[in-house]
Amino acid sequence: MKLKIRFLIVPTLALMLLLFAAIVRADTVHVIQPGDSLYRISLQYGVTIDAIVQANNIVNPNLIVAGHELIIPGVDGPATGQPLPAATATPSPTTPTTLPAHAIVVEDGVLHTVQKGDSLFRLSLAYNVAIADIVAANNITNAGLIFAGQELLIPGVSGLASSLPAATTPPTSATTAPQATAAPPTLPTADPNVTNLFKNGNFEGDWYFYLYNELQVPTGWQLATDEGPNTLNPGSGGNFNRPEVRVVGKNQLPETEWAWFIPEGYKSVKVFKGGAPTSFSLFQDVYLQPGSYRMTLNFFPDIVAQYYPGGTRDFNTDPLSGEVRVIHNDGGTEWTTVTAGQPNSRVYEFNVAQAGGVRLGASFRNRFETANNGWFLDNWKLERIR
Structure with missing residues (x-):
């Protein structure tokens, strides 16, 4: 009897293994190349980022490593999705036609010598390489801390590296962002069923930890912090400090503050730091078709000069x-001042002439040491208007 049982188990296991192999063969294995990101891979294969994350049990969607293998679920054979446009295609390591004097071509990309005012965010824009790829290529443990004179490998760079944007831009007295000036193209009809083209634009969705437990970033978004010198004048000097980032719900705030910090829905993004200047950016890479678009960014500057017993506060009145x-992308608007202690917003309109990836979001900074340099971000929206 035991022999019969064993005889039955063996072919059953074999059949299960064959079925499992058949299932695996229905998927495609993608070897991560320098310059790859989940966003680019999802466009290449026509598969959602969430599907790739789940198929590979990825903890941090912004950190993938060149040479690792990814299962692309539901894709059998070559990529079937829309080909990547030139602006976002995974670059191959070829010699750029022109490079800054402080960058040289190496086998795997470009070796960039960090200049004063550089940050990973600015390098990512200049070389069109994801921040996570630069972090992985250089084994960086603190993405907010790079220093002048340090050499960084920018993996997979091809073509002309664009000029880095200025480290600081003098603030202006304008209160709204200017409209982009590109000529509008001939436009197809917008999809009436899509009202917000940002993924998790209302921040009501899930979140992930980015590098540190105090950096809790909403799913679909990327975060960059500046921890370099605060050279702004006027300013408190020293270095910018990394703020804490939290996706908070109404259950974590007094009900009297809901109208301030969470005007819609149940959650918002809280960014804060006491007693130190801060500078950070929250952004998302979105694939857009030709058309005209409007981005609306809502936020509440919780910039506090002094706290009193019972939770009352004096907001900082310095403009x-x-x-x-x-x-x-690598542009946008000049720095503009905000009004602390009340809701603020920015509305920005722009045109897309050719389908491709577009980087959109906002940068925030506090140049002074104060009781709290805080920001609540809620209900960001990207919509097609023509």
């Missing part, structure tokens, strides 16, 4: 205590 600029 330079908080500033914001819109991110649009």
Whole structure:
């Protein structure tokens, strides 16, 4: 009897293994290349980022490593999705036609010598390489801390490296962002069923830890912090400090503050730091078709000069205590001042002439030491208007 049982088990296991192999063969294995990101891979294969994350049990969607293998679920054979446009295609390591004097071509990309005012965010824009790829290529443990003179490998760079944007831009007295000036193209009809093209634009969805437990970033978004010298004048000097980032719900705030910090829904993003200047950016890479678009960014500057017993506070009235600029690829708007202690917003309109990936979001900074340099971000929206 025992022999019969064993005889039955063996072919059953064999059949299960064959079925499992058949299932695996229905998927495609992608070897991560320098310059790859989940966003680019999802476009290449026509598979959602969430599907790739779940198939590979990825903890941090912004950190993948060149040479590792990814299962692309539901794709059998070559990529079937829309080909990547030139602006976002995974670059191959070829010699750029022109490079800054402080960058040289190496086998795996470009070796960039960090200059004063550089940050991983600015390098990512300049070389069109994901921040996570630069972090992985250089084994960086603190993405907010790079220093002048340090050499960084920028993996997979091809073509001309663009000029780095200025480290600081003088603030202006404008209160709204200017409209982009590109000529509008001939436009197809917008999808009436899609009202917000940002993934998790209302921040009501899930979140992930980025590098540190105090950096809790909403799913679909990327975060960059500046921990370099605070050279702004006027300013408190020293270095910018890394703020804490939290996705908070109404259950974590007094009900009297809900109208301030969470005007819609149940959650918002809280960014804060006491007694130190801060500078950070929150942004998302979105694949857009030709058309005209409007981005609306809502936020509450919780910039506090002094706290009192019972939770009351005096908001900082200095017009330079908080500033914001819109991110649009490697451009956007100038820095503009905000009003602490009340809801603020920025509305930015732009045109897309050719389908491709577009980086959108905002940068925030506090140049002074104060009781709290805080920001609540809620209900960001990207919509097609023509």
